Amino acid sequence: MQLKKANSIRDALATATCSLLAATAQQAKAEDWKIDSGLLSYSEKDRISVLEPVINGKLSLGDDAYLNLKFAYDTMSGASPNGASATDKAQTFSSPSGRGSYSVPANTLPTRAFSDQRVAGSVDWEKPLTRTLRSTLGASASTENDYSSLGISTNFAWDLNRKLTTLNLGVALNADQIAVHGTIPTGMTATAGLATTAGTGNTAQAATVTKASGPASSSSSQSSSSNRTQENEVGEGGEGPVDTRNKNTSDLMFGVTQVLSRRLLTQLNYSYGQSSGYLTDPYKVLSVVDPLSGETTGYRYEKRPETRTRQSLYWKGVLHLPQDVLHLSYRYYWDDWGIVSHTMDLSYRFELGGGFYLAPHLRRDTQTAADFYRHSLVDGSTMPQYASADYRLAAMQSNTYGFRLGLVMNNDSELGLRAEYMQQTGDSHPADAIGVQRSQDLYPGLQAYIFSLTYSTKF
Amino acid sequence: MRSLIFLSALAAALAGCALENVQPWDRDLLAEQKMQLAPVPMDGFFNEHIYFSKEAASGGEGVGGGGCGCN
Numbered sequence: 001m002q003l004k005k006a007n008s009i010r011d012a013l014a015t016a017t018c019s020l021l022a023a024t025a026q027q028a029k030a031e032d033w034k035i036d037s038g039l040l041s042y043s044e045k046d047r048i049s050v051l052e053p054v055i056n057g058k059l060s061l062g063d064d065a066y067l068n069l070k071f072a073y074d075t076m077s078g079a080s081p082n083g084a085s086a087t088d089k090a091q092t093f094s095s096p097s098g099r100g101s102y103s104v105p106a107n108t109l110p111t112r113a114f115s116d117q118r119v120a121g122s123v124d125w126e127k128p129l130t131r132t133l134r135s136t137l138g139a140s141a142s143t144e145n146d147y148s149s150l151g152i153s154t155n156f157a158w159d160l161n162r163k164l165t166t167l168n169l170g171v172a173l174n175a176d177q178i179a180v181h182g183t184i185p186t187g188m189t190a191t192a193g194l195a196t197t198a199g200t201g202n203t204a205q206a207a208t209v210t211k212a213s214g215p216a217s218s219s220s221s222q223s224s225s226s227n228r229t230q231e232n233e234v235g236e237g238g239e240g241p242v243d244t245r246n247k248n249t250s251d252l253m254f255g256v257t258q259v260l261s262r263r264l265l266t267q268l269n270y271s272y273g274q275s276s277g278y279l280t281d282p283y284k285v286l287s288v289v290d291p292l293s294g295e296t297t298g299y300r301y302e303k304r305p306e307t308r309t310r311q312s313l314y315w316k317g318v319l320h321l322p323q324d325v326l327h328l329s330y331r332y333y334w335d336d337w338g339i340v341s342h343t344m345d346l347s348y349r350f351e352l353g354g355g356f357y358l359a360p361h362l363r364r365d366t367q368t369a370a371d372f373y374r375h376s377l378v379d380g381s382t383m384p385q386y387a388s389a390d391y392r393l394a395a396m397q398s399n400t401y402g403f404r405l406g407l408v409m410n411n412d413s414e415l416g417l418r419a420e421y422m423q424q425t426g427d428s429h430p431a432d433a434i435g436v437q438r439s440q441d442l443y444p445g446l447q448a449y450i451f452s453l454t455y456s457t458k459f
Numbered sequence: 460m461r462s463l464i465f466l467s468a469l470a471a472a473l474a475g476c477a478l479e480n481v482q483p484w485d486r487d488l489l490a491e492q493k494m495q496l497a498p499v500p501m502d503g504f505f506n507e508h509i510y511f512s513k514e515a516a517s518g519g520e521g522v523g524g525g526g527c528g529c530n
Contacts, residue, residue, distance in 0.1 A: 038501035042509060120525045140525040149526025164481060172522035251522040261479040263488055267496055271518050314519030318494055325493045333516035341516035349493055367515050393515055418502055454501045
């Protein structure tokens, strides 16, 4: 009898334990995966369009460990400025391989048509090492027609002061390779077989995309097959021998996150990064102009230094008001290319009720030019060791305005739509413009529309 | 290097004297998704991609992630 009672207690305990375990397992299963998905549509006026679907899955491994998997696929197409200045005559350019050429009409920003796809994936493994120390190990890879990248990273987060303070340390290494069909040009050398031509520039091989960017835009329209042929010759996705160059990047970040009150959180990061290898853009050139008339007499391939050291200080504050939340950040960036930038980012989330929120967003970036930035080179003068007319290395200001409309649903799901407008402006009429250059826009700027749709859920 | 020393000193100072002694049971607001440093990680990912390819400056918020031929 006693034995039977003991057995029944044991059975009861076993049943209870199993039920508890099952309940725990079920509970864990209920939040095993957190899925974040998004679709980005980025389109510049008259230039590049990008469509990028991304999916991110975070799997709970138990014991506060997680596996994070991300996959992204970008399709990019359109026209990218090739570095040359607009002038009052039509212009013809050859591809890096020298086998193809394309033309742009007079008084039009020279752009080069391109299309590319990028596949990128990453995996991160997050794991607590002790009660207060967490580590994340990551690996990433991406490939495009003419570019591939492999990266590894590690991050440590150390909680102090009863988890009110967290120290963060991150290290990342990237090994990238650029692969061009044809020959990667030698920087600062004259481009082969180029000439400015009188007339509309509507040559048989013209394949520029300059829709609505100039008065002669209609004459530049070409069939898509023509574009593709030219594109293959330029080197992205073409056939034939491939010329490669390597680029290595290492990044280090040290930061502190601090809870200042029940409603206020702040973060301060210092980052240091170094790149070395081929940092030049093989598709970009500079116009060489006559010292008196300012007329284009030829082109040279751009050349950037083989190393770059970047540093930044980043501060962020998050403030919880009675209902709404304010996010404010500022980044001070400087590098040994002579670029200094100030970036401010502000978003304010209004709670609209019923799970809806609206978050207006403002971002402003101001940067100085790289030491070797030139809008063009002057014929007959001593050529600099390095030079680039890449508009992204010029002194400029970039402003973004927009909002995000979100809906938080009961089961930890969130749907969001973001709509933004970005505008970049620079010095369109620099003081050192010569002759006919004075009547051209030497910094045409950029306008872009950014839309993103995001959905996140747990299951 | 000087910045690193400065940041280390600042971190140590902050660790020693938080402004308010927030108790674990008072962290309800801090735990909300909208109070996270990256409240919408996917939009943060998109922004990083866009501004990396359109401006000279990059980084600051963290390290790691894939490279891109866009810059």
